[in-house]
Amino acid sequence: MKILVMVKRVTDPNVIIRVNAENTSVDLNNVKMAINPFCEIAMEEAVRLKEAGIATEIIAMSIGPAQAQDQLRTALAMGADRGLLVESEESLEPLTVAKLTAKVVEEEQIGLVLLGKQSIDTDNSQTGQMLSAILGWSQGTFASKVDIVDNTLNLTREVDSGLQSLTLTLPSVVTCDLRLNEPRFASLPNIMKAKRKPLVIKPAADYGVDLTSKIKTLKVESPNTRQSGEIVGSVAALLDKLKTEKGVI
Amino acid sequence: MSILVLAEHDNTGLKEATLTTITAASQIGGDIDVLIAGDQCAGAAEAAAKISGVSRVRVADNACYKGLLAENTAALVVSLSSEYSHIMAPATTNGKNILPRVAASLDVSAFSDIIGVVSADTFKRTIYAGNAIATVQSEDTIKVITVRGTAFSLAEQNGSASIGAVTEAHDLGLSTFAGESVAKSDRVELTSAGIVISGGRGMQNSENFSMLEKVASKLGAAVGASRAAVDAGFVPNDMQVGQTGKIVAPDLYIAVGISGAIQHLAGMKDSKVIVAINKDPDAPIFQVADYGLVDDLFDAVPQLEQAL
Ligand SMILES: Cc1cc2nc3c(=O)[nH]c(=O)nc-3n(C[C@H](O)[C@H](O)[C@H](O)COP(=O)(O)OP(=O)(O)OC[C@H]3O[C@@H](n4cnc5c(N)ncnc54)[C@H](O)[C@@H]3O)c2cc1C
Numbered sequence: 001m002k003i004l005v006m007v008k009r010v011t012d013p014n015v016i017i018r019v020n021a022e023n024t025s026v027d028l029n030n031v032k033m034a035i036n037p038f039c040e041i042a043m044e045e046a047v048r049l050k051e052a053g054i055a056t057e058i059i060a061m062s063i064g065p066a067q068a069q070d071q072l073r074t075a076l077a078m079g080a081d082r083g084l085l086v087e088s089e090e091s092l093e094p095l096t097v098a099k100l101t102a103k104v105v106e107e108e109q110i111g112l113v114l115l116g117k118q119s120i121d122t123d124n125s126q127t128g129q130m131l132s133a134i135l136g137w138s139q140g141t142f143a144s145k146v147d148i149v150d151n152t153l154n155l156t157r158e159v160d161s162g163l164q165s166l167t168l169t170l171p172s173v174v175t176c177d178l179r180l181n182e183p184r185f186a187s188l189p190n191i192m193k194a195k196r197k198p199l200v201i202k203p204a205a206d207y208g209v210d211l212t213s214k215i216k217t218l219k220v221e222s223p224n225t226r227q228s229g230e231i232v233g234s235v236a237a238l239l240d241k242l243k244t245e246k247g248v249i
Numbered sequence: 250m251s252i253l254v255l256a257e258h259d260n261t262g263l264k265e266a267t268l269t270t271i272t273a274a275s276q277i278g279g280d281i282d283v284l285i286a287g288d289q290c291a292g293a294a295e296a297a298a299k300i301s302g303v304s305r306v307r308v309a310d311n312a313c314y315k316g317l318l319a320e321n322t323a324a325l326v327v328s329l330s331s332e333y334s335h336i337m338a339p340a341t342t343n344g345k346n347i348l349p350r351v352a353a354s355l356d357v358s359a360f361s362d363i364i365g366v367v368s369a370d371t372f373k374r375t376i377y378a379g380n381a382i383a384t385v386q387s388e389d390t391i392k393v394i395t396v397r398g399t400a401f402s403l404a405e406q407n408g409s410a411s412i413g414a415v416t417e418a419h420d421l422g423l424s425t426f427a428g429e430s431v432a433k434s435d436r437v438e439l440t441s442a443g444i445v446i447s448g449g450r451g452m453q454n455s456e457n458f459s460m461l462e463k464v465a466s467k468l469g470a471a472v473g474a475s476r477a478a479v480d481a482g483f484v485p486n487d488m489q490v491g492q493t494g495k496i497v498a499p500d501l502y503i504a505v506g507i508s509g510a511i512q513h514l515a516g517m518k519d520s521k522v523i524v525a526i527n528k529d530p531d532a533p534i535f536q537v538a539d540y541g542l543v544d545d546l547f548d549a550v551p552q553l554e555q556a557l
Contacts, residue, residue, distance in 0.1 A: 016511060017377040026381050038493075094349070095358050118493065120512075122376050124361045125345050129319065130353035138423035139319045141346045144486070154427070158486045159342040160440075160495070164316060165427040178493060179480060214358045218371065219384040226518060229539035231530075235552040238524065238542055246522050246539070248501040249444070249468060249557075 001111035001170075003046045003055045006101060007075050008036040009068040010121040017121075019222045026220060035071040038116025040078075041176040044183040045146055046114050047079035054148050055112070057081050061104055063097050065089050069199060076194035077186030083199035092204070092211060094122075098130035099209045105135060110171065112153075117142050117175040128175035138168040142177045250279030250369060253307075255326060255338040255347065258285060258293035263300075265441040266339030270396045271300055271404035274337055276366040280304045283410070284329065286322050288315035294412050301405040309415040316426035317343050323350035324419035330355060330391060334369070340395035340496075348395050357389035362496075364400035378492040379515040398440055399498035399519060432485050439488065442471035444501045445520070447490055448483070449475035449513075451506020451527070451546055455483045460550045461505060467557040473497065473517075475507045491516035506546045509534025526550065 011017055012032040020027040035043075049055040060075035062068040063086040072083035086100055105113060118125035125141075132139035138153070140146075144163065145156035153168040158177045186194070204211055232238045242249045252274045257264040267283070274281045282305040283297040294308040307329065313321045326347065330336060336351060338344035340362040352359035364382070365373035371386045372394065439445060446461050446468070458472065465472050473495070474488040490497055492515035502520035507513060509525070509532055517523070518537055525538035528545050535541040542549055 011377070013512065017380045019381050026377055093358055095353060095356075098353060120378065120492065123378070123492065124349075124359075126349035126352070126359050126361060129346065129349035130359075132319075133323065133350040133353035139346070139350060140424075141319070142342060157342075159429075160487060162429060162431040162485060162487050164429045166316070166318070167425040167427045169423050178476065179486065214388045215360075216386040216388065217383055218386055220376075221382045221384075223375070223379060223382055223518075226523070226537045228536045229523075229541065231535070231541045231543060235542065235544075235549055235556055238540055239553070239556055241540055242501065242522070242524070246501075248522050 001055055002057045002059065002108060003049060004105060004108065004110040004113045005043050005046045005058060005060045005075065005080060006113065006115035006127070007039045007043065007060050007062045007071050008116070008119045009033055009062060009064050009071045010036045010119050013037055013120050019220050023219055023221055033067070035074050036116050036119045038118060038176055040183040041178065041180050042114040042116055043075050043078050043080065044181045045176060048181065049148065050079065059084060059108060061086065061101070063088060063092060063100055063204065072199055073194050074186065076197045076199070077191045078184060082197055085199065085201045086204050086207070087201055088204035088211065090211070093213050093215050094124050094126035095130055096209060096211055097127050098134055100204060100207050101131050102134045103207045103209065112171060113173045115175055117177050128173050132173035135173065138172040140166060140168050140172060140174040143174050144177050144179045146174060146180065250277065250334045251332060252277060252279055252281045252335040252337060253326070253329060253333045254281060254283050255336070255344065256283050256285050256293065256297055257339045257341050257343055258287065258290060260287050260290045261292035263293055263296045265403060265438070266341050266398045267297070268300065268403040269398040269401040270337055270339045271302060272401040273363065273366055273396045274335070275302045275404065277335060277369050279334065282307055284309065284326065286314040286317060286325055288312050298410040298412050299406045299408055301408040303408055303410040306410050306412045307415050308412060311418040313418050313420035316429065317347065318424050318426060319346045319350050320421045320423040321419050322347050323354060324421055325415070326351045327354045328417065328419060329415065333391065335392045335394065337394045337396060340397050344395040348393050352393035355391055355393070357391050357393055358387060359393040360385065360387065361395050362397045363394055364397050378511050379518065380511070397496055399496055432487050436465065437469065437471050439471045439473050440495055440497055443499050444468045444470035445473050445497050445499045446470050446503040446505065447473035447475065447507060448478055448505050449507030450477035450481065452478055452483055458484055460554070463554045464550060464557065467554065475513050504534050505550060507534055508532045509537065
């Protein structure tokens with residue numbers, strides 16, 4: 001089975017992002033970029049499936065700017081066999097990303113797509129579900145356990161009430177949650193090896209998908225910031241404030 | 250305009266998230282229908298009929314909707330979609346799972362986790378872990394939207410909508426519900442509690458969370474956790490508050506042994522009053538706390554419980 005792993009280049013999760021002066025977007029000048037943490041988990045799961053003899057080949061794909069090659073190299077160093085950058089300088093909305101990915105899935109005869117449950121920049125949590133809809137495949141979101149036996153996928157999902165178990169038919173699209181695995185660090189020899197692995201770049205415009213966005217961003221604002229309050233000296237003082245000043249208990 | 254709201258329910262009754270989504274829908278305007286999909290869900294349908302502002306409750310009661318499987322439920326919603334200008338659901342794990350699938354099936358975009366309605370086609374939502382708020386406009390004919398519960402008030406419940414059955418079953422056979430492990434608790438739900446007390450890595454283990462449970466019992470609070478506490482196995486995943494967990498905005502949020510990473514703040518910084526108990530005076534949580542207590546939690550929490 002061939003696995004496609006989707007990898008997104010996003011801002012580093014430890015960086016606090018600010019709105020730009022024009023209120024049109026966020027300011028990404030000189031901001032450190034990284035592989036979306038959830039995509040890293042998806043990548044790790046693919047490698048484990050290959051180590052277990054279930055996956056035959058892992059293709060890491062990113063849809064994004066030329067610099068996303070950095071994140072694809074990271075994926076290659078973790079264990080992907082080859083990389084594909086579907087290049088677009090414009091940031092594309094989830095539906096468009098899903099349509100482009102569906103084209104790749106068909107071209108490459110993919111049996112399982114693994115991706116993150118959300119990207120930490122736009123916080124949409126849509127791409128996997130949309131891809132699954134377009135392909136007409138089964139859908140396993142927010143996965144915390146993936147187990148493939150005899151061409152069925154037993155999946156555990158993190159849901160609001162706890163955990164849910166599903167049995168999914170293959171092929172399938174699975175979006176990965178935080179506790180699915182702990183991604184490995186790429187070793188130095190693997191980072192070196194990754195430099196020689198094939199990485200193909202294709203313009204997004206070549207796939208015959210309409211890339212225009214149906215979503216217009218009218219404005220981007222900063223949220224109300226909270227002021228830091230006061231340090232109280234004791235539990236008694238704290239309770240007094242909560243009762244008399246705030247009336248919350 | 251007419252709006253279809255996919256309800257969040259437990260078969261016998263509605264979840265509060267449904268009521269806040271109805272409020273968001275009523276801000277858009279137009280007729281509001283509620284769809285109850287499930288297995289043996291007549292009780293939830295009756296509850297939905299009482300929500301003020303709802304015209305019609307549509308019930309799809311069939312075994313194939315057990316566990317609200319995304320494939321079957323999305324197919325059901327799509328089959329009803331031609332009558333509606335907006336399709337909405339709470340931004341719960343169900344809503345997030347199902348609605349993007351509906352949107353792509355209809356070849357339209359989706360709007361996740363909105364926190365404000367500007368007009369029938371324009372919404373506000375947070376990006377970058379709540380560090381920015383985007384105002385976004387849809388050019389699609391059908392708008393597909395999930396709604397953040399904490400951003401809207403509860404709809405009232407003195408209505409009397411009609412109830413009608415949707416009989417056609419959409420069993421796609423792509424997935425099967427194989428069970429669930431639901432955390433049993435008599436406490437108020439995390440996302441609707443007036444007071445939340447959360448523990449982090451500083452709690453050290455699962456047993457120590459009983460200290461927070463005791464305080465919660467006295468305050469009628471819910472207990473939450475940071476990702477670190479969940480990852481370490483102290484508490485189950487459904488207690489995680491944050492960017493990638495649950496979003497809460499109670500009147501009082503008490504963070505115990507939590508450092509205050511951006512991802513955690515994203516899930517609780519709209520709380521009315523925030524209290525932090527942490528032994529590190531430089532912990533970032535103090536920057537958003539109304540009241541901070543710099544103390545060892547193993548001293549402070551038992552004292553707090555005693556004093557209540
Ligand atoms: C993609 C991604 C998604 C994430 N999503 C979330 C999310 O949804 N929710 C979330 O919470 N995090 C999330 N995180 C993790 C987040 O970045 C932090 O790592 C996490 O919130 C830290 O948890 P913590 O504050 O409990 O632990 P720590 O940061 O380790 O803080 C523990 C705190 O406890 C204090 N402490 C220790 N012992 C005591 C004591 N005896 N008395 C008093 N204080 C004590 C320490 O001073 C410290 O401040 C996410 C991270 C990533 C990368």
